[in-house]
Amino acid sequence: MARKRISPAAATPVAAGSARIETAIREQQRRIAAALATLDAAGVEDVHGARVAARRLRSMLKTFRPLLEPRHARLYRAALRSFARALGSTREADVRRAMLVSLARADKGIMPADRRRLGVLLDDSCIAAREQLRRHLAEHDWNVLCRALERYRAGSALFPVRDVELGEVVALVALTWRRPVRLLRKQPQDSAELHELRLAFKHCRYALESVADVAPKASARLLRRLRTAQDRIGEHRDTQLVDHWVRQNERALGRTLVARLAKDLGKRERSLRRESAARAGKVLDAWAAWRDATRRIRRGASRDRG
Numbered sequence: 154m155a156r157k158r159i160s161p162a163a164a165t166p167v168a169a170g171s172a173r174i175e176t177a178i179r180e181q182q183r184r185i186a187a188a189l190a191t192l193d194a195a196g197v198e199d200v201h202g203a204r205v206a207a208r209r210l211r212s213m214l215k216t217f218r219p220l221l222e223p224r225h226a227r228l229y230r231a232a233l234r235s236f237a238r239a240l241g242s243t244r245e246a247d248v249r250r251a252m253l254v255s256l257a258r259a260d261k262g263i264m265p266a267d268r269r270r271l272g273v274l275l276d277d278s279c280i281a282a283r284e285q286l287r288r289h290l291a292e293h294d295w296n297v298l299c300r301a302l303e304r305y306r307a308g309s310a311l312f313p314v315r316d317v318e319l320g321e322v323v324a325l326v327a328l329t330w331r332r333p334v335r336l337l338r339k340q341p342q343d344s345a346e347l348h349e350l351r352l353a354f355k356h357c358r359y360a361l362e363s364v365a366d367v368a369p370k371a372s373a374r375l376l377r378r379l380r381t382a383q384d385r386i387g388e389h390r391d392t393q394l395v396d397h398w399v400r401q402n403e404r405a406l407g408r409t410l411v412a413r414l415a416k417d418l419g420k421r422e423r424s425l426r427r428e429s430a431a432r433a434g435k436v437l438d439a440w441a442a443w444r445d446a447t448r449r450i451r452r453g454a455s456r457d458r459g
Contacts, residue, residue, distance in 0.1 A: 169318060170320070173363060177362075178214075182210065184202065192286075200243050211237075212355065212356045216325055221313075222310055222311050229305040239289055242282045242286070250275040252391065259417075263413055267406075271410065274402065318453075326357075326361055330444075337434070347433070351383055351386040358383065361376060372446075379439075396419070
């Protein structure tokens with residue numbers, strides 16, 4: 154049955170599902186707008202928060218695509234991708250500094266002079282990344298991107314469908330689980346599989362958060378397991394990227410320090426890979442419980458769609 158698209162100007166009551174989607178999207182739009190206003194002086198957590206908001210919003214636009222204006226949503230997602238990528242180098246430099254400083258402090262075999270040399274190089278890397286970001290913020294392309302983000306945010310053109318019930322929203326959230334369930338049943342162990350699973354977990358988690366009050370006990374359990382698995386896999390991925398950076402900078406760091414850091418990072422990587430696989434394995438049961446707990450409301454949505 155074709156969905157009726159109603160003019161935003163029409164004085165029509167907004168159904169619970171439509172209101173839920175718009176509220177969730179508007180919140181991430183608000184966070185991105187706030188970040189844009191202060192990005193030139195943003196701290197570590199500010200940059201991270203801005204990237205997370207962009208990822209959340211891109212994920213929502215994908216999950217709820219059947220209920221949004223297609224062209225608007227597609228172009229919006231492309232702009233959000235560009236926004237998040239612009240902050241990527243700054244975020245990577247911050248994560249790298251935090252991880253290596255912590256490892257160097259914990260390893261008593263690393264000499265004080267080596268720690269100082271490492272600290273200087275890491276600080277210089279963070280400063281360079283922020284200077285690069287500030288230069289980018291002054292460019293014409295960035296101003297064009299900011300105008301595009303504001304244009305996509307303004308008004309209600311993104312939300313032409315106003316009669317979506319909550320069950321339909323939950324049904325769309327359930328569809329996001331096709332990919333991670335397929336991956337989980339293979340019991341992923343290697344780095345590439347775990348990274349792919351992490352991306353799928355993010356998408357599922359962002360979708361689930363918008364309907365967490367539906368079957369709250371099952372949702373809370375599933376969200377906890379998703380966050381834990383996602384965090385461990387993310388730490389594993391960060392460790393691999395940091396190891397690559399260390400090896401690339403052998404000339405500046407010195408062979409002895411690189412060998413010591415590579416040993417510490419290798420130990421950390423192996424431990425995180427095992428923990429990531431174990432944590433991921435616990436998600437499947439929690440997902441099955443959530444699926445069962447939401448079956449009735451999703452079945453109702455299927456009947457309504459005809």
